[in-house]
Amino acid sequence: MDFRQFRYFVSTAEELHYARAAERLGVSQPALSQQIKALEKQLGVQLFARTNRRIELTEAGAAFLQEARATLKMAERSVRIAQDTARGEAGTIDIGYVGSVMYEMRFPRLLKAYCQQHPQVRLTLHEQAILPQIDALLKRQLDIAIVREPLPQKMPEGLEFFTLSSQRLVAVLPVAHALAKAPSIALSALAGDDFLAFLDPAGVGLGHALLELCHEAGFEPRIAQRVSEIATLISLVAAGFGVSLMADTISHLRLPGVCYVPLAGIEASSRLIVVQRRFERSATVRGLLKTLVAAAQTALPVKE
Numbered sequence: 667m668d669f670r671q672f673r674y675f676v677s678t679a680e681e682l683h684y685a686r687a688a689e690r691l692g693v694s695q696p697a698l699s700q701q702i703k704a705l706e707k708q709l710g711v712q713l714f715a716r717t718n719r720r721i722e723l724t725e726a727g728a729a730f731l732q733e734a735r736a737t738l739k740m741a742e743r744s745v746r747i748a749q750d751t752a753r754g755e756a757g758t759i760d761i762g763y764v765g766s767v768m769y770e771m772r773f774p775r776l777l778k779a780y781c782q783q784h785p786q787v788r789l790t791l792h793e794q795a796i797l798p799q800i801d802a803l804l805k806r807q808l809d810i811a812i813v814r815e816p817l818p819q820k821m822p823e824g825l826e827f828f829t830l831s832s833q834r835l836v837a838v839l840p841v842a843h844a845l846a847k848a849p850s851i852a853l854s855a856l857a858g859d860d861f862l863a864f865l866d867p868a869g870v871g872l873g874h875a876l877l878e879l880c881h882e883a884g885f886e887p888r889i890a891q892r893v894s895e896i897a898t899l900i901s902l903v904a905a906g907f908g909v910s911l912m913a914d915t916i917s918h919l920r921l922p923g924v925c926y927v928p929l930a931g932i933e934a935s936s937r938l939i940v941v942q943r944r945f946e947r948s949a950t951v952r953g954l955l956k957t958l959v960a961a962a963q964t965a966l967p968v969k970e
Contacts, residue, residue: 860908
């Protein structure tokens with residue numbers, strides 16, 4: 667039994683005439699009749715009641731017609747999905763990201779534009795810390811990881827990465843802070859303050875970048891608390907628990923009790939990094955990576 671027999675049966679059932687069905691299918695009438703008989707033999711039921719002048723569907727044939735149509739429709743859909751997936755036009759992409767990525771507005775806008783252009787591709791987003799994302803990439807639980815530098819000094823073999831964008835770092839202060847209204851401040855001016863940092867492993871992420879910048883400014887920061895969520899960190903700063911450093915893309919979050927002050931005398935920045943498998947097999951994933959590379963190479967904003 668094959669899909670050709672299903673098509674022959676459906677055409678014959680719709681025409682109820684062998685000659686017309688054969689002409690519609692572009693086959694000879696004897697070949698069509700032979701395939702219908704072979705199908706009936708395989709099913710063990712009679713699909714058509716035959717007379718000298720006409721054919722009619724039996725009760726079994728009428729029931730089989732409904733299922734045969736559904737089977738052919740599903741088969742056609744399966745072929746389209748396979749072809750679209752091979753072209754990178756269908757499928758699912760699992761994307762890992764650190765929370766601060768979503769405050770870089772070009773990124774969610776880029777994803778929105780991509781989904782509009784590729785409606786059969788489903789993007790699934792997973793907020794995770796840097797190291798779990800890298801591990802998930804290796805295990806193929808994620809297809810793309812979006813993280814903040816610095817990355818681990820020794821990245822696993824089989825992974826590669828590129829810079830998506832770079833943001834300036836600013837000081838995050840409570841509004842009651844003595845320097846809150848300053849146009850800019852030297853990082854060393856915060857040496858006596860408690861700091862709030864992200865819960866990143868040693869040598870990785872924005873938590874490590876904060877330590878390195880403070881060391882370069884000549885002091886060891888006093889870390890009062892480490893958190894994993896941006897909203898938690900900002901809320902704690904607003905409540906007076908300490909100060910911090912963060913990418914300036916979050917400065918549009920005008921939460922009560924907090925302000926963002928540029929750093930003076932240093933070019934402090936943080937880069938968003940796209941991590942991928944070196945030999946990515948999925949055409950769908952490669953298509954999105956191509957879009958991200960193009961976005962990384964232009965400073966033009968992504969249109970909404």
